[in-house]
Amino acid sequence: MRNYLTLVILLILCLPSFGIVNEKSGDHSTYVQHVEQAFILMFQGDNLRAISEFEAALAIEPDHYEILHYLGMAHAQTEFWNKAVESCQRSLALMPDNIEALYSLGVAYFRLDQWTDAVASLQRVIELSPQHARGHEMLGKSLVKLRRYAEAVPILTKALSLTPHAAGLYYELGMSHLNLKAYPEAIKNFKLAIAYGPTGYAEPHHGLGTAYFRSGDREKSRVEMQVYQRLQREFAEYERLTRLTRAEPNNLEAWTELATLLMNQKNFAKAVSVFQRCIELAPNNAHFYHGLSRAFMSLNYPKHAAEAARKAVQLMPNQAILYNTLGSTYAMQGESQKALSAFRKAVELDSDEPYYHLNLSRLYQGMGNQKLAQEHHRIYEYLLSKQK
Amino acid sequence: MNIFYPSRNSHFRSAARGLFLLLLGIGMSFGVSAQDTEHLIFVSAGTFTMGSDTRAADEKPMHKVYLNAYYISKYEVTNAEYYEFWKQQLEMASPGHPPQHTPENFTHLPQIGDWPARAEQFPNHPVVGVSWHDANAYAAWKGMRLPTEAEWEKAARGYTNRTWPWGNALEPYANTAENNDGYQNRLAPVGSFPKGKSYYGAMDMAGNVWEWTADWYSDVYYWHTSQAATKRPKQNPTGPAVGSWRVIRGGSWIDTITRCSTTFRFYLYPNLKTSFVGFRLAKSTK
Numbered sequence: 019m020r021n022y023l024t025l026v027i028l029l030i031l032c033l034p035s036f037g038i039v040n041e042k043s044g045d046h047s048t049y050v051q052h053v054e055q056a057f058i059l060m061f062q063g064d065n066l067r068a069i070s071e072f073e074a075a076l077a078i079e080p081d082h083y084e085i086l087h088y089l090g091m092a093h094a095q096t097e098f099w100n101k102a103v104e105s106c107q108r109s110l111a112l113m114p115d116n117i118e119a120l121y122s123l124g125v126a127y128f129r130l131d132q133w134t135d136a137v138a139s140l141q142r143v144i145e146l147s148p149q150h151a152r153g154h155e156m157l158g159k160s161l162v163k164l165r166r167y168a169e170a171v172p173i174l175t176k177a178l179s180l181t182p183h184a185a186g187l188y189y190e191l192g193m194s195h196l197n198l199k200a201y202p203e204a205i206k207n208f209k210l211a212i213a214y215g216p217t218g219y220a221e222p223h224h225g226l227g228t229a230y231f232r233s234g235d236r237e238k239s240r241v242e243m244q245v246y247q248r249l250q251r252e253f254a255e256y257e258r259l260t261r262l263t264r265a266e267p268n269n270l271e272a273w274t275e276l277a278t279l280l281m282n283q284k285n286f287a288k289a290v291s292v293f294q295r296c297i298e299l300a301p302n303n304a305h306f307y308h309g310l311s312r313a314f315m316s317l318n319y320p321k322h323a324a325e326a327a328r329k330a331v332q333l334m335p336n337q338a339i340l341y342n343t344l345g346s347t348y349a350m351q352g353e354s355q356k357a358l359s360a361f362r363k364a365v366e367l368d369s370d371e372p373y374y375h376l377n378l379s380r381l382y383q384g385m386g387n388q389k390l391a392q393e394h395h396r397i398y399e400y401l402l403s404k405q406k
Numbered sequence: 407m408n409i410f411y412p413s414r415n416s417h418f419r420s421a422a423r424g425l426f427l428l429l430l431g432i433g434m435s436f437g438v439s440a441q442d443t444e445h446l447i448f449v450s451a452g453t454f455t456m457g458s459d460t461r462a463a464d465e466k467p468m469h470k471v472y473l474n475a476y477y478i479s480k481y482e483v484t485n486a487e488y489y490e491f492w493k494q495q496l497e498m499a500s501p502g503h504p505p506q507h508t509p510e511n512f513t514h515l516p517q518i519g520d521w522p523a524r525a526e527q528f529p530n531h532p533v534v535g536v537s538w539h540d541a542n543a544y545a546a547w548k549g550m551r552l553p554t555e556a557e558w559e560k561a562a563r564g565y566t567n568r569t570w571p572w573g574n575a576l577e578p579y580a581n582t583a584e585n586n587d588g589y590q591n592r593l594a595p596v597g598s599f600p601k602g603k604s605y606y607g608a609m610d611m612a613g614n615v616w617e618w619t620a621d622w623y624s625d626v627y628y629w630h631t632s633q634a635a636t637k638r639p640k641q642n643p644t645g646p647a648v649g650s651w652r653v654i655r656g657g658s659w660i661d662t663i664t665r666c667s668t669t670f671r672f673y674l675y676p677n678l679k680t681s682f683v684g685f686r687l688a689k690s691t692k
Contacts, residue, residue, distance in 0.1 A: 046511075047511065047513040047514065048514075050510060050511065050512065050513075050514070051513075051514035053680075054512070054514070054515075054680060054681055057660075057680060057682075058660050061660065061661065061665075084675035084677065084678060087675075116650055117648065117649065117650045118649075118650035118651065119650070146648065147646075147648050147649070149624070149626075149630065149646060149647075150624075151624075151625070151626040151629075152625065152626075180626050180629065180630070181626050181629060182629060
């Protein structure tokens, strides 16, 4: 009862204020609706529509620093860098030490080639958050752009301590050392960039070649420059084929060339999706299933690889190489009897291929049959010597 | 984003609605049956594997973490439970001022609705429209706290490598944006998916609502944790010292099931109040 009375008194005291609060709450409901919709669209990757929703929300209630920052992030996703700068600045005017808004502002300035502004913003990020890996990374990159190499080195080194194995950071650090004429350090970092970088990462080879050249090792420099040129050519070819397949999505020849290139580059994950596209376009072509199987095997997905190899064998039951691949997928899964059957079929169809015998030899070895293992190994060596 | 009561066109109607809601509140204090707040699950001390090497970049690397024993609530905090807290805030509020920690209204989503009416309409739905600060205040009021990110993940996956709390098979055992779970475009009462329970028996750790955790978000925090843990597992990590965003976990009714995995990490400004983020509680054993 006492509770009830207290609440009634409270209600009477509150009555005049309800009207004041509620006068704008219709607008607030609309604001909430726009914000919610914007988040859903952002989660779905539809940043353009998310921008519209955030803008509609902010037209009703303009002083939400977090929504302004989300708007900036959506602009950044769509590469509207000037708009991203504007939104982040508005957000920071309301909440000056917001680490992530400062970071977003720094990235936007970097993309606009306004590196001095980027440095100012990113330095504030790492002051506020000394373990901010992305802040250190972007600050280091901005300093490299400004040719402030001596300052870049400790920042990039710190970034690497926060994000190990980041190939791009090793490359930037290599470039800094190169420009500071610290060639052994440059060489070390370019090598790490290559080791941790994606397949076909060309730039560190150029840096490495330059570092070798300047330190007097011309032979190593020549080799690295050749690798760089080859990778550049492959990249150009990759770009050409990617553009072509985008413009002509049913161009099977272009897809096939792209698949071959990706396999040569050992980019097996992308090769899988390209082979799958080839199969969509030519569902009865065994070679595409075979390529898909090899790509899956390289990615260590033996079950998927076996499935694709079985399909290839169904389509071309007289191709020895398909049985050899099928056998390999079974062997990877430890299914020795199935592997044995497939390898035998491969040898039966083409007994002159040394590697089919080698596979059989290894399988027998694993199964404990030393006699047959040795026999097929001898055949393998004999055929190989004949080929030479 | 927080305004006290939902819209009406005139002062008179606003006042009338205020009266109605307040009386509704009084009635509810006797009428709503809250989910049992003492549904706490004991999670024993030990080392578990956190993160994933095969999913998103910020989930890497997979690393060992040691946690002291703790309790975690079996269910997400419900509207009815939160209402008890809010009612006390209402009583303490200064005249003319909305009570602190009032959940956001979702007038445009009638299936979620406005506060406090939804506490009566959907008492066993997880409370949403609450900021991290609201969640924290509620937890303190209950003598508990929000789980750390590590505590949340251990409660979801235990000592296993489960992609989802129930295992690795893609099953409709969670309220997600997929259309096969029986709760399209709406929240589900907590505990609606018993087959989706976690290793430790916690419910709804995938889907329904994202859950606030205590930690600030950092995309490379696991690297720090694992680097520090080269010789022995990191002990009771509590996240970075500073940040802009708080970690949310578990995915929600607006997310695809891939975002509802035991390792998926997401983040939100702590003052935001959305229809897809709620929370559950934790408590240290000592």
